[in-house]
Ligand SMILES: Nc1ncnc2c1ncn2[C@@H]1O[C@H](COP(=O)(O)OP(=O)(O)OP(=O)(O)O)[C@@H](O)[C@H]1O
């Protein structure tokens with residue numbers, strides 16, 4: 408049985424969703440605001456968090472920031488967003504929610520997304536393997552295969568690559584890249600990131616023609632496609 | 639066909655017309671007061687015109703007599719007098735109408751939806767009109783406030799309506815799992831989604847109808863990245879071609895326009911193949927390409943119309959979420975509300991191309 412925490416001020420939704428997820432082997436625990444949610448997270452272990460953006464009191468974005476800043480900050484979080492909100496100022500890119508589902512959502516789809524997010528997060532302990540754009544990384548062994556061939560990377564390069572691959576298919580802002588790589592302690596500026604990226608590209612055989620594995624999004628950051636684009 | 643809330647608005651206007659007096663006067667006592675004080679303004683104006691002309695005639699006649707006295711022939715003296723009269727009355731008329739032009743400008747701007755327009759100081763010799771100017775300014779302030787209140791109310795109400803819609807959708811899936819007839823639940827779910835889509839449109843329309851945009855500097859590249867992320871589309875299709883892609887636009891409207899373009903490419907075109915953002919002369923262009931079947935040629939002239947749904951492949955079988963034919967209409971209205979444009983075409987290599995242009999910041 409998976410344990411999932413829902414932080415949302417809508418008690419009726421919690422009840423209905425709890426009923427649906429209960430039939431699908433997921434236990435839903437409800438917290439009716441951000442403070443209660445953070446308290447629940449501190450006191451108990453959860454496999455994932457469903458977090459509403461629009462809440463009275465501290466809003467979902469602030470809650471997410473505090474979750475990420477606290478202990479156990481890597482718990483997968485799916486944001487429940489409302490479309491067309493006046494108060495819509497989702498800064499998800501910078502904050503790194505694991506997924507978004509727009510309200511009113513289909514509970515089937517939510518369940519599917521939940522499982523996908525858990526699949527991505529679960530192997531962390533037992534030799535996580537990431538694959539994107541023809542690159543495979545064994546996080547535990549710190550080994551990198553490009554189109555099947557072993558490639559030697561420095562520690563920082565591998566960390567940056569892993570950060571990009573964990574969020575494959577999404578733009579990772581330059582500033583966030585170092586944080587995601589767990590290297591914001593190192594005194595590396597955003598320009599240095601560019602240098603490391605160009606070295607990475609060379610090693611990944613991505614330095615001739617337009618990049619296919621690590622693409623630049625001008626003014627924002629970098630993105631790795633989930634699947635390798637045809638050359 | 640115009641959406642129901644638009645029709646309602648038209649009816650209301652008509653209703654006001656029957657009463658035979660300006661609708662503003664109803665809600666804006668200052669203006670009504672100024673109108674009642676009209677006799678006073680009129681009297682002051684008449685007095686000024688009277689004195690103005692009296693002085694002009696007196697001075698020109700005096701000058702003519704003086705000229706005649708100094709030996710100028712009566713014909714020339716008369717001509718000089720007429721010329722002087724003509725020039726002074728021209729100046730007088732110009733001086734008198736100048737403040738009116740300013741009032742007219744502000745009234746026109748307010749009518750065009752620029753509620754920040756205020757009357758500039760009318761200057762000396764226009765004290766009579768200051769009362770009217772003040773009333774117009776007050777009215778503009780009140781309308782702005784009412785609009786803002788109305789928009790906040792609408793946002794709150796929409797949020798309240800969406801809450802039970804969210805419950806209904808969860809119940810649909812629960813019913814499916816409990817063995818309820820699939821097609822029935824599908825129909826139910828589609829109705830829920832249509833109500834949701836209508837609320838989206840209503841929110842956007844409330845901003846569009848009044849031209850009440852809240853312009854901010856926004857980075858289109860970043861907004862596009864967010865739209866892709868939120869709709870679960872691989873962001874490596876994003877191609878930012880220029881360094882500065884900031885626009886001056888309404889965040890809510892820009893986001894829903896981008897979301898509609900991406901959603902269309904996913905729903906009708908089998909996925910976004912490229913989303914390009916580039917800066918042109920004073921504007922930023924967003925291109926969304928897909929590699930799907932493209933638009934049916936007969937549909938193309940109509941795709942930006944409200945409630946127009948294409949006859950293309952997949953139009954017959956029911957899509958997973960409600961399709962209202964409002965997506966591109968919204969995109970077009972958003973573009974035009976920003977004084978810009980949207981376009982759609984089929985690409986040479988197959989697939990659809992839709993572009994949205996916005997004014998650069
Ligand atoms: N990328 C595309 N490829 C092919 N056809 C498209 C594409 N985008 C839109 N169309 C056609 O244009 C029509 C109008 O699009 P629009 O977005 O206005 O409405 P919709 O997608 O049908 O409904 P809604 O967006 O309101 O859910 C669609 O019904 C579809 O036939």
Ligand SMILES: [Mg+2]
Pocket residue numbers: 898901902964965966
């Ligand atoms: Mg559409």
